[in-house]
Every structure is written in structure tokens, then in C-alpha cells.
Amino acid sequence: VVLQVDDYYSSVFLMDVTLTRLENQLSDLTKLADNFGLLDDVKSKWETSLRLCNDASSVGPLTMAGTIFLQIVALVVSFFMAVEYFLRYAPRIRSRLSDFLLDALLLDTEESNETFLEAAFLALPYLVLVVVFLLQLLCRKTSRKRPRPTEVLYEKYFGLRGAYYPFKVAIFQCFTVAVQALGKISLLGGLVTFAQEEQDATAILWLSVGFWAFFALLCWNSLYPAFLLMFPDTAWARIGAAFMDAALDLGYILTYLGMVLVAMLRLQTVSEGWGNFGEDLTLQFSNRISPVFAFPTDFLGYGAVYFNLAHACCIAHILQHINWSLPVRPRGERQKRRVLPALFGCSLSIGLLSMLVILLVTQDVFPMTHGQDFTCFPCRCSDNADSAGQQIDSCTIAAVLRQKQVNLAAKNITAVDPKAFSSLGHVQRLSLANNTLIHLPPGLFEGLSSLEQLDLTRVELQRLHDDSFRGLEQLKLLALSDNQLTELSAAMLQYLPLLKQLLLGGKRDKQNNDRVIVKGNRIEELGAIFKHNEQLQVIDLSENWLQKVDPATFAGLKKLRWLSLSYNFLTTIPTETFQGLGQLQLLYLSFNQLTTLPAGTFQGLGQLQKLYLGGNQLTRIPVGTFQGLGQLQELYLGGNQLTTIPAGTFQGLGQLQELVLYGNKLTTIPAGTFQGLDQLQILDLRGNQLTRIPAETFQGLGQLRELNLGDNQLTTISAGTFKGLSRLQKLYLEYNPWNSWSVCINSSSFPLLNDLRGVSFC
Structure with a gap:
């Protein structure tokens, strides 16, 4: 090609390959510009990037009211969950709350191992949702800004009018059903089983209704992706899907919280086991609903609730910003229904429903409910073929309800399946007392990684294996x-x-x-x-x-x-x-x-x-036997064969408050025996063979409140024997061989004396 420009001639060589490459590049550039909404001027209104701008006049009153209602409910629930998580897992703050506030929030004073930071970490995601919902409610102005390219791309492919919106919904609903079913079916079924064991008719009714309502929501959630994929280009299917998401999210949250609150209010039984627990005679057991169950910290349990609220936030945003005046698809441009998407949707729904049925019939909780056998609740037992007792097979209910305390005392248990406790890693207190176990298999408690207290009282154990307690590092x-x-x-x-x-x-x-x-x-x-x-x-x-x-x-x-x-x-x-x-x-x-105590025994x-x-x-x-025991407060020497106590025996016991010497063979008490016992309050010398008490015996015992000299061989009391015992409140002198009429106590010398036995006041 020869070109003439201002008397100048030039030759231009056009190569076909180069033109083809330039044409392809221009085509790619056009597609990219189209994707980013840069060619809106040549498009119809419904498919331009301006469709993202919210036209407030197009939103109907019912739609606006429904959106606001959704946001308010989600805001209240998010705030409630944030407060509950923070206070339940922040023990120092919870301990400072009033009893009224604790009762109102269904909190208790149970100690928690979590720290302030952990509590804040659990509550923070819900606080973020609170802020987002507040902004959605307060900032409802129409946006006139041109959308970002990423928003255009999302709306074109995955938005309410996007080409792949039905597939996105189907995948997300599959995830929702899986999380809700795996995270909650066994938990809520366990609550109904718990109520059946407690025989609480009111709780059984409300919890059963809640469980089947929750299951119905799951079934409907499993079905509607199939409808959407069968009618992908209809307005009612797409817009209905958005509203259905909101309804399901609210339904999941409200049924779950309702059942949990009913269980926490109605289901709580406290029992105790008698035995030897150190300084205590009893070990308390409570089968109350654990905060870990009601407000879980594991991924599935936590995510099952949080995902609903977060999803509700997204739905509210979509419903608030969509331009309802535009059609879903322009007339005459609807795509023909495709068979494969419909088959995919039906297969997906059938698979989800099958999963729900399998979970329903295989879980060892309601509606299966242990076959109504609660003899080993919260575990499940079967007849032991080797004995007349029962064998523990599993403890599904305890695992599902996250119970920290499990009391299996006096259940006629004679054997335990080696894997029975494998799912009880959260249990902190376990009692198998008053059963017949004979021996413990190696590794029986290996799954109880959090166990702190184990009661095996009166189980007829004859021997222990070296590995019987393997896995109990926290005991x-x-x-x-x-x-x-x-x-x-x-x-x-x-x-x-x-x-x-x-x-x-x-x-x-x-x-x-x-x-x-x-x-x-x-x-x-x-x-x-x-x-x-x-x-x-x-x-x-x-x-x-x-x-x-x-x-x-x-x-x-x-x-x-x-x-x-x-x-x-x-x-x-x-x-x-x-x-x-x-x-x-x-x-x-x-x-x-013991006949003697070597020197230095208590050194x-x-x-x-x-x-x-x-x-x-x-x-x-x-x-010198008690030398160095300067903090000793109580010393019991009764029921021995002591005939005398040398002076200085109790030297150095300046903090001694109670000294018991009853039932020995003491005939006399040397002067100075009790010297230095300035804090002594109780002195028991009954049941000896004392014939007389020197006048100076109790000198210096100004704090003495109780003195027992009964059942000795005293015939008289020397004058001044009780001199200085101004704080004496109880004086026992009965069962001595004197004439009670010849011995009397001057009441004016003992202004606090209110219990006198064996003699009378003068």
C-alpha cells in the first residue's frame, strides 16, 4: 500500500499474520473491558455495571421491613452470643457480677480454665457482626458510586442475576446442611434423650418439638437447591433463594438457642458419692448442661452458629442493595433449561437427605434414645455374658453433651469395653464406685485426657496392671x-x-x-x-x-x-x-x-x-520428741499406755490449742507439765487414774476453754487448782469417786462457765 502525505510517499507493508494477532488482542481486550463494566454504553440497562447501584424507590415496603427485621434479630443474637462467650470464658469478670445478672444470663460461678484473652478471642467474631449489623441498619443511604471491577465480576457470574448463581447456592447450601447436621443433630438429639432420662414431661415436649423443627429445616434446606437448578432462570427461584437463606439462618439459630435455653433451665440434677476423698466425705456430681455444649469452642459447634449469622449478614447486604426494578433476565433471552444442572441438583438433594437419614438412625441419641434403657446413663450398657452384671459399651450421650462429670456408681457394672471411654476426652470427674470390676484392663482410661478426679471406691479391685492408668496425665x-x-x-x-x-x-x-x-x-x-x-x-x-x-x-x-x-x-x-x-x-x-517414738521422728x-x-x-x-513442732495446734495421745508425762515434754509447743490425753494410765501430773502452752484451749484428761491434781498444774493456761477430768480417781480438789482459768466455759468432773456434795465450784471465779458436770456451783 502506497500512501501520499504532503507530497511525501510511503510504502506500508501489511502482513496477514500481524493483523490476525492484533485482531485477537483487540478481541481479548474487549472481553476484559466488558468484564469490568467499561462497555456499559452499548449494553441494555439490566446488564450494565450500574445495576449495582441501589434504587431505593424500587424496594417495596414488605421487602424493606423483612430486611430490617432480619438485621435486628441477627444483631440481638450476635450481641447475646458475644456477651455469653465473653462472660462464660472469662472467670475473673464473671465472678464480679451480681447474682441477679448471673441468673438473668444463665451463668454460674463454675471455675474455668480459659483466660481473658481466650474469652475475648471467642467473643470478637460476634462483636464484629454486631458492628456490621449496626452499620447496615444506620447507614441505608443509596450509593451512586460506580462499582469496583471486582464487584462487577462477582455480580456478573455469582450475583443474584449471575450466570453461576444457582451453582453457587447449591454448593453453599450443601456446606450449610453438612455443618448444621454434623454440628447439631447429635447435640440436640442428646438434649431430648437427657430430658427423657430425667422424666421431665415439659422439657421432653419442648425439646422434641424443637428437634423435629430443626430437622425439618435441614430437609427443606436440602431440597431447595434442586428447585433452583431445575428453574435457574426464573425470578421466583432466584429471589426466593435469597429469602429462603435468611429464613433458614434464623430458623437454625432460634431453634438451637431455644432448645439450649430450655435444657439449661429444666435439666440439672446433682448427686453425690460417699467415700474417702481426703478431707471430704462426698464427691459432688452435676449433670447440668455444660457451657462448652451450649456455647461450644470447637470448629463445628462454634461455626454452626457463627456461619448462620455471618451468612445472614451477607443476605441482608444483598437484599438491601439489589435493584428490584430490574428483571432477573431480559425477555426473550432466557436460556433453555438444561438437563445436566437439574440432574446435578436432584442428585445433590438426594445425597443430603440420605446423609440426614443416616445421621438420624445411626446416632445413639434421640430418636433412637438408647432403646429407652437408661440404667447406665449417660453411657450405654449390655448384659455381660461372663457375669450377672452389665458391660459399658459406649458413652455417646456424655460425649455429645460434653458433660464434665460422669457418675456411673452403683450401676451393677462388671466389665468395661476397652473403647468405651475413648470419646470422653473432655470429662474431668468420673465415678465407677460400688460396682464389681475385679481388675482394670491396660489403657482403659487412655482416652480420658482431661480427667482430674477418678473414683474407684468399692469396686472389688484385686490387682492393678502397670498400664491401668496410662493416659491420665491430668489426674x-x-x-x-x-x-x-x-x-x-x-x-x-x-x-x-x-x-x-x-x-x-x-x-x-x-x-x-x-x-x-x-x-x-x-x-x-x-x-x-x-x-x-x-x-x-x-x-x-x-x-x-x-x-x-x-x-x-x-x-x-x-x-x-x-x-x-x-x-x-x-x-x-x-x-x-x-x-x-x-x-x-x-x-x-x-x-x-507403736510402743516408742525414736528421737528425731518428727524432725x-x-x-x-x-x-x-x-x-x-x-x-x-x-x-524432746515434739521439738521443732512450733506450729502444732492439735496433739492426740489418747488411748495409749502412758503412766507419766515428764515435765518439758510439751516444751516449744507455743501454738498448741488442743491436747488429748484421755484413756491412758496417768496417776499424777508433775508441776510444769503444761508450762508454755499459752494458747491451749482444750485439755482432755478423762479416763486416766489421776488421784490428785497439784494446785499449780494448770497455771498459765489463761486461754483454756474446756477441761475434762472425768472418769479418774479424784477424791478431792485442792484449793487454787483452777486459779487463773478465767475463760473456762466447760468443766467436766463426773465419774470420780468423791462425794459430789462435798465438792463445789465457786461460780464467781468462772464468769464464762456454762457447762459444769459432776459437781455443782457453791
Whole structure:
């Protein structure tokens, strides 16, 4: 081609290949510009990028009211969830709330392991939704700005009028149904089963209605993607899908919260197990709905609620900004219905419905409900072929309801399936007391990774395997009283590094010592068995068959504060036995066969507050035996064979408040025996063979409130015997061989005395 420009000639060579390439590039550029909404001037109004601008005049009053209602409900629910999560998992803040506010929010004072940051982390997503819903409600001005290219692309392909909108909805609804079904069906079914076990007719009715309403929502949610894919180009299908999303989201949230609130208000039973639990006689069990269940922290449980609210936020935004005056598709441009999308939608719905049916019939919860068998609730048992008892097969309900405390005491259990407790990783307290287990299989408790208290009282255990307690790294209390164990080894306790209380002894009624609550075991000797348990604070080995104690048994237990070796057959205590137990506060050595206490037996026990040596065969106590026990408050020496107490025996016990010497063979009390006991409040000398009380015996006991001299051989009381006991409130002098008419007490000397026995006031 030759071109002439102002008398200049030029030749232009046009290459066909180059023109084709330029044409292709121009075509690609045109497509890209079209995608970004840059060619709106040549398009019809319905498909331009300006369609994103909200035309307020096109929104009908019903649509506006529905959108506002959706936003208000979602806002209230989001705020409620944020407050609940923050207060339930922030114990320090919860403890400062008034009882009225705690009751109003269905909160309790139960201790929580979560920190302030964890509570804030759980509440923050809901607070974000609160802010978003507030902005949607308050900022409803029409936007006239040209949309961003990404918004144009999204609307063109995935928006309400987009080409792939039906497929997007189908995929998202599949995800929604899966999350809701897997996250909630078993939980809500477990609530109905719980109500059936409690036999609460009102709770059963409301929870059953709520469960089937929730299941109906899931079924409808599974069906409507099929309708949308069968009629992808109709206005009612697309716009109806948006409203249906909102209705389902609200339905899921309200049914879930309604059932949870009913369960928390109606379902709560507290029981207790009797036994030896250290300083306690009972162990409390509550089957109340756990906050972890009502307001879960796991992904499925947390996401099942949060996803609904977040989705509702998106739907509200779409409904608020869509231009309702434009058609979904222009007339004459509807695509022919395609067979494959319809088949895909039907297959998807059938698959979702099948999943729901499978979940409904395979879950060990309502409507299956254990076959109405609640004998082992919250676990499930079957008849044990090897015995007349039952075998625990599974504990689905306890796992589903996230119960932290499971009480299976006195259920006639004779065996436990090795996998029965595998799903109870959240349980913190478990009782199998008063059953017949004989022995524990290795690894039985391996799935109880959070267990802190295990009660195996009176289960007729005869032996323990070295791996019986494998997996119980968090265990703090182990109750094994009233069994038939003959030995205990370090290998058995090696898996319990955090153990604080080990209870193998008996327990008696404090008011009636002859009444046995639980017995001990049959352990005869102890070696260095606690070398892996440095956190031990309480050890009860009372009512066993111990004949001796290895000096290394308690070595290294620097945190031990409570030790009971009562009701055994100990004849002597090696001097090194209690060395290193600097934190020991209570030591029980009563009712053994001790005849003497070597010098230095209690050396180093500077924090000891109570020492029980009653019921032994002690004939004498050397001076200095109690040296170094400056914090001792109670000393029991009753029921021994003591004939005399040398002066200075109690020297250094300046904090002693109670001294019991009843049931010995004391004939006299030397002057100065009680010298230095300035804080003594109770002195029990009944049941001895005292014939006289020197006048200076009780000198210096100005804090004494109770004095018992009954059942002795006293015939008279010297003048001035009780001089200085101005705080005395109780004085017992009965069962002495004197003439009660010849002995009287001057009431003016004891202004506080209100209980006098054996003699009368002058």
C-alpha cells in the first residue's frame, strides 16, 4: 500500500499474520473491558455495571421491613452470643457480677480454665457482626458510586442475576446442611434423650418439638437447591433463594438457642458419692448442661452458629442493595433449561437427605434414645455374658453433651469395653464406685485426657496392671478405698505426674468413730513408689495391713501436707521416714502398735499442725520428741499406755490449742507439765487414774476453754487448782469417786462457765 502525505510517499507493508494477532488482542481486550463494566454504553440497562447501584424507590415496603427485621434479630443474637462467650470464658469478670445478672444470663460461678484473652478471642467474631449489623441498619443511604471491577465480576457470574448463581447456592447450601447436621443433630438429639432420662414431661415436649423443627429445616434446606437448578432462570427461584437463606439462618439459630435455653433451665440434677476423698466425705456430681455444649469452642459447634449469622449478614447486604426494578433476565433471552444442572441438583438433594437419614438412625441419641434403657446413663450398657452384671459399651450421650462429670456408681457394672471411654476426652470427674470390676484392663482410661478426679471406691479391685492408668496425665485425685489391693508399685503410678491426692485408706464417721464409711485395702508394705509423683499433697494409707514403712517411701514429696497411716500394724517408725516433708500439716498415726517414738521422728516438720498418735501402745514419750513442732495446734495421745508425762515434754509447743490425753494410765501430773502452752484451749484428761491434781498444774493456761477430768480417781480438789482459768466455759468432773456434795465450784471465779458436770456451783 502506497500512501501520499504532503507530497511525501510511503510504502506500508501489511502482513496477514500481524493483523490476525492484533485482531485477537483487540478481541481479548474487549472481553476484559466488558468484564469490568467499561462497555456499559452499548449494553441494555439490566446488564450494565450500574445495576449495582441501589434504587431505593424500587424496594417495596414488605421487602424493606423483612430486611430490617432480619438485621435486628441477627444483631440481638450476635450481641447475646458475644456477651455469653465473653462472660462464660472469662472467670475473673464473671465472678464480679451480681447474682441477679448471673441468673438473668444463665451463668454460674463454675471455675474455668480459659483466660481473658481466650474469652475475648471467642467473643470478637460476634462483636464484629454486631458492628456490621449496626452499620447496615444506620447507614441505608443509596450509593451512586460506580462499582469496583471486582464487584462487577462477582455480580456478573455469582450475583443474584449471575450466570453461576444457582451453582453457587447449591454448593453453599450443601456446606450449610453438612455443618448444621454434623454440628447439631447429635447435640440436640442428646438434649431430648437427657430430658427423657430425667422424666421431665415439659422439657421432653419442648425439646422434641424443637428437634423435629430443626430437622425439618435441614430437609427443606436440602431440597431447595434442586428447585433452583431445575428453574435457574426464573425470578421466583432466584429471589426466593435469597429469602429462603435468611429464613433458614434464623430458623437454625432460634431453634438451637431455644432448645439450649430450655435444657439449661429444666435439666440439672446433682448427686453425690460417699467415700474417702481426703478431707471430704462426698464427691459432688452435676449433670447440668455444660457451657462448652451450649456455647461450644470447637470448629463445628462454634461455626454452626457463627456461619448462620455471618451468612445472614451477607443476605441482608444483598437484599438491601439489589435493584428490584430490574428483571432477573431480559425477555426473550432466557436460556433453555438444561438437563445436566437439574440432574446435578436432584442428585445433590438426594445425597443430603440420605446423609440426614443416616445421621438420624445411626446416632445413639434421640430418636433412637438408647432403646429407652437408661440404667447406665449417660453411657450405654449390655448384659455381660461372663457375669450377672452389665458391660459399658459406649458413652455417646456424655460425649455429645460434653458433660464434665460422669457418675456411673452403683450401676451393677462388671466389665468395661476397652473403647468405651475413648470419646470422653473432655470429662474431668468420673465415678465407677460400688460396682464389681475385679481388675482394670491396660489403657482403659487412655482416652480420658482431661480427667482430674477418678473414683474407684468399692469396686472389688484385686490387682492393678502397670498400664491401668496410662493416659491420665491430668489426674489429680485417685480414690481406691475399700478394695482388695495387696500391692502398689511405682510403675502403676508413673502415668500420674500431676497426682495430688491418692486415697487407699478407710474413712470413719467423725461423730462416731466405730461407724465405718469405707474400708481400706490389704497393702502390706511400701517401697519407693512415689518417685514419679512429686505433686502429691494428700496420701491416705489408713486401714491397710502395713507392718513397716520404707524410709524412702515418702522421699521427695516436698508438697505433701496430709498423710494418714492410721489403723495399720506399724510397730516402729524409722527416724528418716518423714524427713524432707517440710510442708506436712496433718499426720495420722493412730491405732497402730507403736510402743516408742525414736528421737528425731518428727524432725523437720516445722509446718505440722495436727498430730494423731492415739490408740497405740506408747508407754513413755521422751522429752524432746515434739521439738521443732512450733506450729502444732492439735496433739492426740489418747488411748495409749502412758503412766507419766515428764515435765518439758510439751516444751516449744507455743501454738498448741488442743491436747488429748484421755484413756491412758496417768496417776499424777508433775508441776510444769503444761508450762508454755499459752494458747491451749482444750485439755482432755478423762479416763486416766489421776488421784490428785497439784494446785499449780494448770497455771498459765489463761486461754483454756474446756477441761475434762472425768472418769479418774479424784477424791478431792485442792484449793487454787483452777486459779487463773478465767475463760473456762466447760468443766467436766463426773465419774470420780468423791462425794459430789462435798465438792463445789465457786461460780464467781468462772464468769464464762456454762457447762459444769459432776459437781455443782457453791
